[in-house]
Amino acid sequence: MMPNVTRGDRMAGLVSYLVGGGRHNEHTEPHLVAGDHALMAWYDDAELSGENAKAIARHLDRPRTAMGVDVKGGHVWHASLSLRAEEGIRTDQEWAAIAQDFVSAMGFDDNDGTKSPCRWVAIRHGLSQAGNDHVHIAVNLVREDGTKASTHLDYQRAQNAARALEVKYGLEQLESTKGERATRGYSPAEQARVEERSALMAQRKYEQHAARIGGEQPEWHRLDPRERQARITAEVRLNAPRNDLARSVRAAAGASENEAEFVRRLRRSGVLVRPRFAEGTTDVITGYSVASRPSNGERPIWYGGGQMGRDLTLPRLREGWPDTAAGATDAAAEWQAAKRGRRPVAPGREMREPDPELWHRHTEEVAELREQLRAVPLDDRDTWSTVARQTAGAFAAWSNAVEETPGDLAEASDALAKSAQTYRRPVKPQRAGRVAMSGATMLLASVARGGQGTAAQLALLRQLMNLSQAVYDAAKAAGEARQAANVATAVRERVMNVRRQLEAAPVAAPTSTTTSPTTSPTTSTATATATATATATAPKVDRAAIVDASVQEALERMQRAEENRSKTTGSPVPPQVEPARPRTTTKPGADRGPER
Numbered sequence: 001m002m003p004n005v006t007r008g009d010r011m012a013g014l015v016s017y018l019v020g021g022g023r024h025n026e027h028t029e030p031h032l033v034a035g036d037h038a039l040m041a042w043y044d045d046a047e048l049s050g051e052n053a054k055a056i057a058r059h060l061d062r063p064r065t066a067m068g069v070d071v072k073g074g075h076v077w078h079a080s081l082s083l084r085a086e087e088g089i090r091t092d093q094e095w096a097a098i099a100q101d102f103v104s105a106m107g108f109d110d111n112d113g114t115k116s117p118c119r120w121v122a123i124r125h126g127l128s129q130a131g132n133d134h135v136h137i138a139v140n141l142v143r144e145d146g147t148k149a150s151t152h153l154d155y156q157r158a159q160n161a162a163r164a165l166e167v168k169y170g171l172e173q174l175e176s177t178k179g180e181r182a183t184r185g186y187s188p189a190e191q192a193r194v195e196e197r198s199a200l201m202a203q204r205k206y207e208q209h210a211a212r213i214g215g216e217q218p219e220w221h222r223l224d225p226r227e228r229q230a231r232i233t234a235e236v237r238l239n240a241p242r243n244d245l246a247r248s249v250r251a252a253a254g255a256s257e258n259e260a261e262f263v264r265r266l267r268r269s270g271v272l273v274r275p276r277f278a279e280g281t282t283d284v285i286t287g288y289s290v291a292s293r294p295s296n297g298e299r300p301i302w303y304g305g306g307q308m309g310r311d312l313t314l315p316r317l318r319e320g321w322p323d324t325a326a327g328a329t330d331a332a333a334e335w336q337a338a339k340r341g342r343r344p345v346a347p348g349r350e351m352r353e354p355d356p357e358l359w360h361r362h363t364e365e366v367a368e369l370r371e372q373l374r375a376v377p378l379d380d381r382d383t384w385s386t387v388a389r390q391t392a393g394a395f396a397a398w399s400n401a402v403e404e405t406p407g408d409l410a411e412a413s414d415a416l417a418k419s420a421q422t423y424r425r426p427v428k429p430q431r432a433g434r435v436a437m438s439g440a441t442m443l444l445a446s447v448a449r450g451g452q453g454t455a456a457q458l459a460l461l462r463q464l465m466n467l468s469q470a471v472y473d474a475a476k477a478a479g480e481a482r483q484a485a486n487v488a489t490a491v492r493e494r495v496m497n498v499r500r501q502l503e504a505a506p507v508a509a510p511t512s513t514t515t516s517p518t519t520s521p522t523t524s525t526a527t528a529t530a531t532a533t534a535t536a537t538a539p540k541v542d543r544a545a546i547v548d549a550s551v552q553e554a555l556e557r558m559q560r561a562e563e564n565r566s567k568t569t570g571s572p573v574p575p576q577v578e579p580a581r582p583r584t585t586t587k588p589g590a591d592r593g594p595e596r
Contacts, residue, residue: 009074012057028126035121041572067146085131104561105161116145164554198235246308254393254441259331275335388419408494415490
């Protein structure tokens with residue numbers, strides 16, 4: 001469950017929007033599911049009109065208008081509680097109980113009989129555009145006695161209340177909280193651009209598919225609206241400009257042995273690079289931002305490393321590179337050249353063609369890394385986030401090299417990258433693994449320029465699938481079922497598509513100086529391992545039973561409020577709210593004050 005909290009000062013505007021048609025006319029049958037007793041007695045579950053919305057807003061606003069109380073930041077507190085479309089649709093009774101418990105957990109009720117309650121209402125108006133069932137809660141922060149409800153840390157309290165509701169009602173638990181990871185969201189304007197681009201890409205792919213299979217295929221605009229929307233939704237994540245840049249950064253970082261090479265590879269990939277210097281210096285770099293090259297007449301849109309992914313900030317990237325004075329000097333020179341648009345200062349191995357013999361060596365290194373990871377506990381979040389980032393970087397480099405538009409490799413990279421988006425920096429990054437993956441990513445980044453052929457690519461792909469299997473095992477053992485399913489789908493469907501294409505391609509004979517990849521002891525079982533990716537059984541770690549102290553406190557508050565409600569009967573008559581008395585001031589005079 002995802003809570004979204006906003007503040008304002010126009011109760012009538014909020015309620016009218018919730019009862020109205022919505023931005024895209026998506027609101028249907030708006031009605032109340034919960035609220036104070038007077039509102040529920042008056043309206044129950046009848047469909048609301050615009051006049052009803054105004055009357056509800058006046059009732060909710062009455063304590064503030066009568067008392068003349070001003071609340072800094074706005075007295076209207078609004079929260080929407082949303083479930084994923086895959087969780088299905090809840091009944092009005094279930095949403096009423098959820099809303100009541102949420103308000104109690106936030107402290108907007110009578111607070112165990114110690115305070116006057118806030119006036120609030122919960123409105124339901126159908127599914128969202130994405131098919132998510134949800135409810136809106138509007139609260140007047142001025143209590144019925146004129147005091148103000150506390151909003152201290154209300155965003156965090158709302159998250160804790162949502163986690164408690166997941167436990168109490170058996171909802172799908174938010175894995176990002178349990179796994180201490182999360183990806184970045186999108187602004188409304190960015191989301192609109194992404195959806196427009198995704199619609200064009202979905203239409204293009206459908207028309208290409210229809211032309212390839214032949215026969216009588218319906219035109220794009222004649223497709224069933226649900227099928228057309230499903231195709232567009234599938235393209236949204238792949239066609240976000242921020243995701244394209246993130247894959248370029250992830251690929252450059254994974255293939256680089258030091259920070260200077262990272263800057264050069266990033267510029268070589270075609271993106272614009274801009275360093276951020278420490279205040280008052282020109283040689284101490286604290287961060288960076290990148291942008292796609294704009295069309296004529298347009299300005300570039302810059303994204304910082306942290307905006308693209310938590311694992312792509314410069315401090316986290318530096319954890320995998322040597323920390324030396326000479327390396328810092330070389331990196332500063334490359335950053336300054338990038339800022340000024342000059343040529344790279346000291347071009348390195350990114351300009352050279354890789355030796356074909358390196359394919360077999362780096363394939364074996366990745367296989368050895370997989371064997372080393374067998375000794376790592378599946379609940380070691382730091383190590384597995386590092387492995388996920390490196391494997392995602394390898395797939396991203398391969399995607400950038402061979403895919404004109406984001407495809408199977410790009411989707412596999414995005415799925416694995418989610419496991420690397422941890423809140424905090426890993427404590428002990430695996431430097432040995434970093435060296436192995438750096439070489440493999442460097443080779444995959446150069447696939448378009450040549451190599452040993454599809455046989456070597458296929459052997460390396462099998463080992464990357466083995467690493468993906470390990471990331472899947474770790475996610476499954478940690479109780480992150482949704483992320484484990486994403487990784488399984490990425491490997492079972494997307495990467496297997498790439499594997500079938502490589503197997504169908506003509507295989508070049510290996511050179512005499514290179515040993516066949518099938519001699520590796522771990523590669524002989526790679527096919528069976530890759531096939532069993534999605535069904536592998538991992539040791540179970542009982543994380544579901546662990547409840548955070550703040551979540552436990554929210555559960556206890558909900559329980560107490562429910563017990564108090566069962567002991568009292570609500571009245572359909574709202575409590576009398578007395579208008580505020582005008583203030584009178586006294587001045588010193590002959591009969592009062594120090595002169596008396």
